[in-house]
Amino acid sequence: MRKILVLLILNCGVYFAHAQPKTPAQLYGELFNAVQMQKIYPDGKTFPDASPRRAPEKIMKDYMAQKDKPDFNLDAFVKQNFNAPATNSTPFKSDVNAGIRKHIDTLWTVLQRVADTVKGTSLIPLPHSYVVPGGRFREVYYWDSYFTMLGLAQSHRYKVVEDEVKNFAYLIDTYGHIPNGNRTYYLSRSQPPFFALMVELLAKIKDQKALVTYQPELLKEYQYFMHGGDALKPGNATEHIVRLDDGSLLNRYYDASDQPREESYREDVLESKKSEQKPADLYRNMRAAAESGWDFSSRWLADGKNLYTIQTTNLVPVDLNCLMYHLETVIAKSYQLKGNKKSAALYMAKAYKRKAALNKYCWDNTTNCYVDYNWKRKAQSPLINISTTFPLYFAMADMDQALKVTALVNNKFLQAGGVSTTLLKTGQQWDRPNGWAPLQYITIMGLKNYHQDSLANVIALRWIKVNTTGFKQTGKLLEKYDLESHGAIAGGGEYPLQDGFGWTNGVLLKLMNDYGVEGEKR
Structure with a gap:
């Protein structure tokens, strides 16, 4: 598929990124909806990860010609035209007697991938090797990878750690951010921004020059999460940014799409039927919770129990803003290493302002802990x-x-x-x-x-x-x-x-x- 080079002009700088490739829902439209809503596969992630046996355009042409015929069988049609992914991508049996350390060391190899893709699949190829979580998670995941990398470093698999950092830098340079995972249907959102911690981990393994080497990508990730903030008026939000009443800028989780998650399409559609929210609002809140990594939790629910009351985009989350504070300090350090004291001071000032705002809005003297802040209600989450x-x-x-x-x-x-x-x-x-x-x-x-x-x-x-x-x-x-x-x-x-x-x-x-x-x- 041809990708168009797009110039993106952001509030904090300018960089290039490719237009997003089509997702399975965009490729297969009515067929995708039918497969997911009729639950052809028990797991909603199976069809988005499937490989087409021929060109998607030809599949869709045949589907549109056949779908209304009395003898049409959707299940048979799908199985004739798609190869489902393996039900277990890590067919590995452990030798318990060898011990848990041997198990982990062997699994690093079992879970390692070199990205490849069949034309028309949702997998985004990556230039270097990476480690997948396992099971149904057959692709790299953003925030998962930092904690995986901690273990890889302990196992002295330093090249894999560096490959992971290079892959995430590639994704930032190509798409403007690190997506939830390397699938086309994940490109509309990111995950908790741990890239700066990954770069710091690599710097400890190699040397501090890594902070300078990856400064461009650190800045681009910062721009992605801060986009639109400069023009925002107090009491308003746009994308990942909220400007609070005192002018402070803090972040929230957000997804650029307001459609059902492709990997949980049926679940989202059914949930929307229970909700008082507009479907588009519920879908975006579900997706924003997926960006948080906490999908799902009472944390995001207005009533604390029912998923259809989800309100993720109304909340200024503690964890995200701590990660953004850390990103600001790492960018400052990267400028210090380059001898640019002015820019270093600028980003440290941003970090200090964020820290003050977090303590003002998210520290709760009643419960003696940090809590998320509901910027729409102008109240702390209970x-x-x-x-x-x-x-x-x-x-x-x-x-x-x-x-x-x-x-x-x-x-x-x-x-x-x-x-x-x-x-x-x-x-x-x-x-x-x-x-x-x-x-x-x-x-x-x-x-x-x-x-x-x-x-x-x-x-x-x-x-x-x-x-x-x-x-x-x-x-x-x-x-x-x-x-x-x-x-x-x-x-x-x-x-x-x-x-x-x-x-x-x-x-x-x-x-x-x-x-x-x-x-x-x-």
Whole structure:
């Protein structure tokens, strides 16, 4: 497919990016809708990932000619014209007796990919190798990759770490941002901006020049998330930017599309029928939650329980703004390394302003934690969640705040297997009783930044135990874990529990090394 070079002029600079290639819904239109709504495949992600057996135009011509005939069979038509992806992209059986470290080391190779694509598929080719999460997740994912890279670095697979950074830089240069994943249907959104942390990790492996080498891409990612901010009036939002009443600029999660997610098309359409929101508003809120990585959680729900009340774009999230603060400081450091003191000071000033705004709008003196801010209601969210530890991870809290967050984590979030994501049980996968590797890591390291080592150690060792116990029982490392019921399998969400699993492997290996846990053989 021909891609047109487009000049994008942003508020913070100018750069080039390719126009977005067509997604499966755009290629197959009415056929795509029929396949997804009639649930030809149990998993809504299967058809968007399928490979056409011939040119999409020819498939559509035949479909339009046949679809209204009395004997037309949609299931048969789809299977004649498409190859579904393998149900398990990591057909790997672990040798539990060899131990968990051997399992992780072997999985790095099993999960590694060199991007290739059949014409007409949704996969976006990448120039370098990358590691996929596993299971139904057959492509690279943005924020997953940072936590995977922590483990790759521990395994001394430094070339793969650098390849991942190069791939993400390529995506920024090509599309103006890092998409949720390297699929065409993910191009309308990004994910939590961890690219600056990836570059810092590479700088530690190689040298600080990496911060200078990737400065252009760091700036472009910043421009993507800040686009439209300069012209924005107080009390308004556009794309990823909210200007609050005092003139402060903070970020929100956002997706450029207001259509159903292609990978969860039927689920979104059915949810829209329950909602008082306009379908386009609900779809954008669902997509914005997908950009957050927390898809889905009571955190985003107006009533705290029903998905059709989702209001992601109304919220200024703690985690996103901490990541943007960090991005600003890394850009400042990259300018310092180049000897450009003026630009370094400019970005540090932006970071200081963001830190002040975050503390003003998101610190809650009643609950003694950081909470998301509802910019439309001009009120803090009543729903607390573990993102309250992100300001500790990025050293944005003062000592008094850190001690209060520590007490809250210990009293409210600490469970038998680690820290829970929220305090509510809704059936959504980013709520209790589930625990997730990236949030364990952020919490542990955030606590250690403020010398709260005792609680950090408890969380780390409990998480390691949940992982290692599960491995001994199943021979697998999983996407998420039930932290509250011994031996229970995590659930919730739109798809079955997945194994592999990139970020679980990475965080576990890093913590085992940090805490001197061997992960003994059986």
